[in-house]
Amino acid sequence: MSENTNSTALNYRKKQRKEEMKQQLITFALMIAFTIVAFGMVMADLSKLFIIPILLVLAIVQVGFQLYYFMHMSHKGHEMPALMIYGGMSVAFLTVLTLTVLVWW
Amino acid sequence: MSHDHSLNPEVMPENPEKATLEGKNKFLGFWFFLGGETVLFASLFGTYLALKGSNGSGPTAEELFGLELVFIMTMLLLTSSLTSVYAMYHMKNNDFGKMQLWLGITVLLGLGFLGCELYEFYHYIHGEDFTFRSSAFGSAFYTLVGFHGGHVAFGLLWITTLMVRNAKRGLNLYNAPKFYIASLYWHFIDVVWVFIFTVVYLIGKVG
Amino acid sequence: MKGWMGKFRALFLFSSLLLVLSGCGKENLTAFVPEGYGAEVSLNLIIISLAVMIFVILVVMIVYTMVLVKFRKKKGQEDFIPKQTEGNKALEVIWTVIPIILLIIIAVPTVTATFDLADDSKAKDSININVTGNQYWWHFSYNKEEIQTSQDLYIPTDTRVYLNLKSSDVIHSFWVPSISGKMDANPENENTMYIEAYEEGVYWGKCAELCGPSHSLMDFKVIAVSPEEYEQWVQDMKNVDPEAQPETASAQEGQKLFQENSCIGCHAIGSSPAAVGPNLTNFGDRTRVAGVLDHDKETIVNWLLNPDELKPGNKMAGNYPKLSEEEASKIADYLLQLQPSEITPESAGNE
Amino acid sequence: MSTAVTHKKGFGAFLWDYITTVDHKKIAHLYLIAGGLFFLIGGLEAMLIRIQLIKPANDFVSAGFYNEILTMHGTTMIFLAAMPIIFGLMNAVVPLQIGARDVAFPFLNSLGFWLFLFGGLLLNASWFLGGAPDAGWTAYAPLSTTSPGHGVDFYILGLQISGAGTLMGGINFLVTIINMRAPGMTYMRMPLFTWTIFVTSVLILFAFPALTVGLFLLMFDRMFGSGFFDPTMGGNSVIWEHLFWIFGHPEVYILILPVFGVFSEVMSTFAKKRLFGYTAMVFATVLIGFLGFMVWAHHMFTVGLGPAANSIFAVATMAIAVPTGIKIFNWLLTLWGGNITVNSAMLWSLGFLPTFTIGGTTGVMLAAAAADYQYHDSYFVVAHFHYVIVGGVVFGIFAALHYWWPKMFGKILNEKLGKLTFWLFFIGFHLTFFIQHFLGLMGMPRRYWVFLPDQGLDTGNLISTIGAFFMAAGTIVFLINVISTSVKKQEVAGDPWDGRTLEWSIPSPPEHYNFKQLPLVRGLDPLWVEKTEGRKEMTPAEPLGDIHMPNNSILPFVMSLGFFIAGFGFIYQVDDLSWLTAVFVGMGIALGAMFVRSVKDDLGYHIHKEDLEKGAK
Numbered sequence A: 001m002s003e004n005t006n007s008t009a010l011n012y013r014k015k016q017r018k019e020e021m022k023q024q025l026i027t028f029a030l031m032i033a034f035t036i037v038a039f040g041m042v043m044a045d046l047s048k049l050f051i052i053p054i055l056l057v058l059a060i061v062q063v064g065f066q067l068y069y070f071m072h073m074s075h076k077g078h079e080m081p082a083l084m085i086y087g088g089m090s091v092a093f094l095t096v097l098t099l100t101v102l103v104w105w
Numbered sequence B: 001m002s003h004d005h006s007l008n009p010e011v012m013p014e015n016p017e018k019a020t021l022e023g024k025n026k027f028l029g030f031w032f033f034l035g036g037e038t039v040l041f042a043s044l045f046g047t048y049l050a051l052k053g054s055n056g057s058g059p060t061a062e063e064l065f066g067l068e069l070v071f072i073m074t075m076l077l078l079t080s081s082l083t084s085v086y087a088m089y090h091m092k093n094n095d096f097g098k099m100q101l102w103l104g105i106t107v108l109l110g111l112g113f114l115g116c117e118l119y120e121f122y123h124y125i126h127g128e129d130f131t132f133r134s135s136a137f138g139s140a141f142y143t144l145v146g147f148h149g150g151h152v153a154f155g156l157l158w159i160t161t162l163m164v165r166n167a168k169r170g171l172n173l174y175n176a177p178k179f180y181i182a183s184l185y186w187h188f189i190d191v192v193w194v195f196i197f198t199v200v201y202l203i204g205k206v207g
Numbered sequence C: 001m002k003g004w005m006g007k008f009r010a011l012f013l014f015s016s017l018l019l020v021l022s023g024c025g026k027e028n029l030t031a032f033v034p035e036g037y038g039a040e041v042s043l044n045l046i047i048i049s050l051a052v053m054i055f056v057i058l059v060v061m062i063v064y065t066m067v068l069v070k071f072r073k074k075k076g077q078e079d080f081i082p083k084q085t086e087g088n089k090a091l092e093v094i095w096t097v098i099p100i101i102l103l104i105i106i107a108v109p110t111v112t113a114t115f116d117l118a119d120d121s122k123a124k125d126s127i128n129i130n131v132t133g134n135q136y137w138w139h140f141s142y143n144k145e146e147i148q149t150s151q152d153l154y155i156p157t158d159t160r161v162y163l164n165l166k167s168s169d170v171i172h173s174f175w176v177p178s179i180s181g182k183m184d185a186n187p188e189n190e191n192t193m194y195i196e197a198y199e200e201g202v203y204w205g206k207c208a209e210l211c212g213p214s215h216s217l218m219d220f221k222v223i224a225v226s227p228e229e230y231e232q233w234v235q236d237m238k239n240v241d242p243e244a245q246p247e248t249a250s251a252q253e254g255q256k257l258f259q260e261n262s263c264i265g266c267h268a269i270g271s272s273p274a275a276v277g278p279n280l281t282n283f284g285d286r287t288r289v290a291g292v293l294d295h296d297k298e299t300i301v302n303w304l305l306n307p308d309e310l311k312p313g314n315k316m317a318g319n320y321p322k323l324s325e326e327e328a329s330k331i332a333d334y335l336l337q338l339q340p341s342e343i344t345p346e347s348a349g350n351e
Numbered sequence D: 001m002s003t004a005v006t007h008k009k010g011f012g013a014f015l016w017d018y019i020t021t022v023d024h025k026k027i028a029h030l031y032l033i034a035g036g037l038f039f040l041i042g043g044l045e046a047m048l049i050r051i052q053l054i055k056p057a058n059d060f061v062s063a064g065f066y067n068e069i070l071t072m073h074g075t076t077m078i079f080l081a082a083m084p085i086i087f088g089l090m091n092a093v094v095p096l097q098i099g100a101r102d103v104a105f106p107f108l109n110s111l112g113f114w115l116f117l118f119g120g121l122l123l124n125a126s127w128f129l130g131g132a133p134d135a136g137w138t139a140y141a142p143l144s145t146t147s148p149g150h151g152v153d154f155y156i157l158g159l160q161i162s163g164a165g166t167l168m169g170g171i172n173f174l175v176t177i178i179n180m181r182a183p184g185m186t187y188m189r190m191p192l193f194t195w196t197i198f199v200t201s202v203l204i205l206f207a208f209p210a211l212t213v214g215l216f217l218l219m220f221d222r223m224f225g226s227g228f229f230d231p232t233m234g235g236n237s238v239i240w241e242h243l244f245w246i247f248g249h250p251e252v253y254i255l256i257l258p259v260f261g262v263f264s265e266v267m268s269t270f271a272k273k274r275l276f277g278y279t280a281m282v283f284a285t286v287l288i289g290f291l292g293f294m295v296w297a298h299h300m301f302t303v304g305l306g307p308a309a310n311s312i313f314a315v316a317t318m319a320i321a322v323p324t325g326i327k328i329f330n331w332l333l334t335l336w337g338g339n340i341t342v343n344s345a346m347l348w349s350l351g352f353l354p355t356f357t358i359g360g361t362t363g364v365m366l367a368a369a370a371a372d373y374q375y376h377d378s379y380f381v382v383a384h385f386h387y388v389i390v391g392g393v394v395f396g397i398f399a400a401l402h403y404w405w406p407k408m409f410g411k412i413l414n415e416k417l418g419k420l421t422f423w424l425f426f427i428g429f430h431l432t433f434f435i436q437h438f439l440g441l442m443g444m445p446r447r448y449w450v451f452l453p454d455q456g457l458d459t460g461n462l463i464s465t466i467g468a469f470f471m472a473a474g475t476i477v478f479l480i481n482v483i484s485t486s487v488k489k490q491e492v493a494g495d496p497w498d499g500r501t502l503e504w505s506i507p508s509p510p511e512h513y514n515f516k517q518l519p520l521v522r523g524l525d526p527l528w529v530e531k532t533e534g535r536k537e538m539t540p541a542e543p544l545g546d547i548h549m550p551n552n553s554i555l556p557f558v559m560s561l562g563f564f565i566a567g568f569g570f571i572y573q574v575d576d577l578s579w580l581t582a583v584f585v586g587m588g589i590a591l592g593a594m595f596v597r598s599v600k601d602d603l604g605y606h607i608h609k610e611d612l613e614k615g616a617k
């Protein structure tokens, strides 16, 4: 590989990263917005049945942002990490579900 | 091939954290560890949810929690997540100084978060007489939030150690994976916090 | 009920056969001879699943034997390299589908039976008994009738009796194999199950959840009597006078000792709810002392002198002043004459 | 066991070598020795149980002591014997089977072992320090939270420490299998043992955290006054049951899957056939692992979860019979049409098939919730799980030891003694446990210190105890075999069984770098592929070059020792706060060692090409 192609490749990569950084900033803005919405809804004292599902959805989307944008799970080479994270999440889901539903008074 | 190839690479490759076999292993192993941590925190969340009504004669979640401080803490931690993204951005551009700078900011934000949390606990214990031993709810609350806080503290220690240790010698293929997984860990802490502020504080407040 | 009884006869024959094969279990204890509804439902399910399992095991064993007979290395063929087969789609489908069918055959009655045994829709109109597990004894309180008793649970035959199980300390499990399967008594919530005995009898019950050193000594009895006898028992128990004077002098002194030595602080006689120790209202009618020991004066004296030796870790030991042998004997006399009812285990045809 | 080289070095150096080693083959030896010792201890406890139950109302041991023995028997066998021995096998074999020079994290590998060992020692120290845990291996609260003395504290800290080691092992093997396979070794060419270890590691990764949390909560309740399981504070003991079984059920598959792998290897080797239905076997393994996480409440049918939950978990549990059945029939068909050599390793495998089928089918019977109301916590359950655990896991371990002994130690175990071991153990096993199915239904609950006379339980228990003595005899014959083999002078070639997989393509025992040149894998059963084409060795995938090796380290030992000391501190600070010093000292040592580890570069070293060539004959 000659010096030249090497550096153009490097520049290209740099540019790509800049693009990505921009995306991440947008993600961040969204996360902040979501958080504010979540807190706002609770402070506004809306109906419980209405808020709780929305709160959970907001949280899940935020976590998706973290995983896919901040932790780069969308990049290639993350197949196994994704598999194990989803595996962990399924077990986590069952665990939380059981402990909320099947421990009774 | 010299011994310290990974310490003095001629060129930084595109993904320095995954350029060596050791790096690849660390990267993968750490992700898997996070998969396990997911179950760990799920068990704590489940326990908390099962016990959050058991406040005995003490305050309920709704009476106890205030949202202002939690909001500030959330902002601090979310921002620190972004700053550690910046740090990794500069790592990939092989700009060690900027990476250290952003990591430093991350640590400061984390410290802020931890400070708020300690203040909150102090307030509950001395102001509200709500402790680890008050009721099953108390035990579950402090355990869940405390486990997260412990993770934050460990993360701060870890990142600081990495920064200090490598301050003089800069970035190389041996420490790049270490920086990278520390930042993954930091994001994960944020992921857990998102659920804590949603499930514990916000839903707790809603009742 | 009649249909079930018919089947029950057939089952009885089958299970007797099993018992012969297995060298017998104790009647009134074994789950192989169901004497109650729950045990019968469970045994039906056991037999269905056992039949399927025997079929599965037979199939495996037949193939296995053929393999061992036909394909062991033979003299002169040491170097024979068999064909390297990769697999066989048809076979694989067969041994996936057939087990699924077999499992459905078990799953359907399982689900039916599970819902059947959990049915408490009629609980309101039936006899309800609160059962409390304690280290290491059982307490029964008939809430409608204000009757309190321990260790021996009297129930009428052919009637569904609902039990509300709870524990006062650690987890216990209520099990009377010949009448019904078990249900845990948890410390923080109440579990409901029902039992129904077909025939009069005294059935052995056991604690089935590890609860401490004397876990294996936490036996109790279910005494099933005819509904008329049960009614009478209820009347007798309701009319108990806790202060009644015993007849013999020794027993009278025993009564005094019983009160002075603070026995009464933990135990109770009459319908006041029990606290730390078993209710002794009908102690004289018991089949066993402390659940497992022979019911005679000597044993009771020994028990009073040194309960920990007979039942390690029980909560009576050390909680009352030391007794002389004479005192113990008097207390035993007092206790043995506590026979408020004519309905006793004998009425059910003892053991 | 010891090579000539180590002898020359003297015993001190030999010991130091093992304490600091990061070589997976030596760590395997450590796991096998420690696990083997714990197996003997657990077996001794089993013998005490059986002697106590030889006749009704026996008073050979006291009631409290019986509970300690039975708790320690279960805990020791599962956590300190079966799992570590399996870890030993996977350390010995997996890197060789995938054509790797090492595991992904050699340092963590060593740390995992020392954590397990120190955790196990801590647990067993309880015997000498006022009494062992006595709440059953399941440690149900509130019995465990209220159990007097320190027994349960030892249980908590011992398992916490050794559990951390296990989790590391799991992650390590996952990464090893994913990242370190030799060129050409695709996933669908991996030997079945490697596949089962892969799935097992996933199970470890997701199951152990639940136990970790459960143990923490138990610890907080016992030591720091929290109220998770204390009903008076609003706690709920059912949470512990869930957490324990969310871990506990996958745990039993963590035990059984690796030996499924072992049997697959042994049967195909000695039938001289490739594994029948390889793809289906892989699929079944994954499916068992997957389903294993959805069935835990079948241990809780009598807790009162309600008929809907019970039914769901019952049906989910039954579903596991399908993939397991696929395995059983694939093994039978592997043997079908083969040219079967029946040696010791094969005997254990052949003994396994009917035994495990019985144990598995009784498992499905247990899964029928309404019937389980009768079986639960009775000897029927004891019979079931010994049929699958002893008839599956222990038989599998014996099969694996006979099969891989030459690879690990360069010597073949004596065949005559091997067969004697098998027959004694096999007969004893069925004598002991078959009758227990009936005992259970005849009304004998488990965890009973005594059973009463006149309840029809005498004969069955007597037979059961007699059987246990046969098993003990079998075990002793095996020990004799091991000792006499290791003192014998004997040379074994790399490939004594005409093997099929990569581990048989290198010398026995292998060099510490395993493969001089990484092999090129050209199919399933790579060595067999080469053999059918008339070659005796693997084709290398790379030219001879320098080999990078990790440095030995004492730090894992030090770290584990630190946790061990801190463990004592935690246990005794309840009585006397000055024990907190031990907590600080211990944690200080452990954290200090971690600190050293993280600031000191550990780049390993290289074995040079020239030295490798010199070594070549």
Ligand code: HEA
Pocket: C053, C056, C060, C098, C099, C100, C102, C103, D138, D252, D253, D255, D256, D298, D299, D317, D318, D320, D321, D322, D324, D325, D326, D328, D356, D357, D358, D359, D360, D361, D362, D363, D364, D366, D367, D368, D372, D375, D376, D377, D381, D384, D385, D388, D389, D392, D393
């Ligand atoms: C290695 C360990 C191991 C294994 C592999 C298994 C395998 C299984 N186990 Fe077992 N089990 C234990 C270890 C194990 N178990 C332990 C230790 C306990 C007690 C813990 C304690 O309380 O202390 C226990 C307890 C236990 C219970 C709780 C009992 C109770 O406490 O009341 C149940 C209930 O469902 C159960 C079910 C099963 C089932 C359905 C399987 C299945 O995986 C079995 C599948 C296999 C087969 C079915 C055979 C082969 C299949 C065929 C030939 C195909 C055709 C078959 C059919 C159509 C049926 N087990």
Ligand code: HEA
Pocket: D039, D040, D041, D042, D043, D044, D046, D047, D049, D050, D070, D071, D073, D074, D075, D077, D078, D081, D082, D135, D136, D137, D138, D382, D386, D389, D390, D393, D394, D432, D446, D447, D448, D449, D468, D471, D472, D475, D476
């Ligand atoms: C891997 C798991 C495993 C293994 C291998 C075994 C092996 C054996 N187990 Fe057990 N067992 C459990 C796991 C296991 N068990 C569990 C989890 C429980 C439940 C505990 C609880 O309820 O909490 C249990 C419970 C249990 C009980 C029920 C106790 C009760 O409920 O009261 C019984 C009773 O018979 C028993 C017997 C045996 C026997 C006879 C063996 C035999 O196979 C053992 C054979 C081995 C030997 C006999 C070794 C002999 C060695 C020597 C004699 C040499 C000694 C010398 C030196 C030390 C130098 N086990």
Ligand SMILES: [Cu+2]
Pocket: D248, D249, D252, D295, D296, D298, D299
């Ligand atoms: Cu299970």
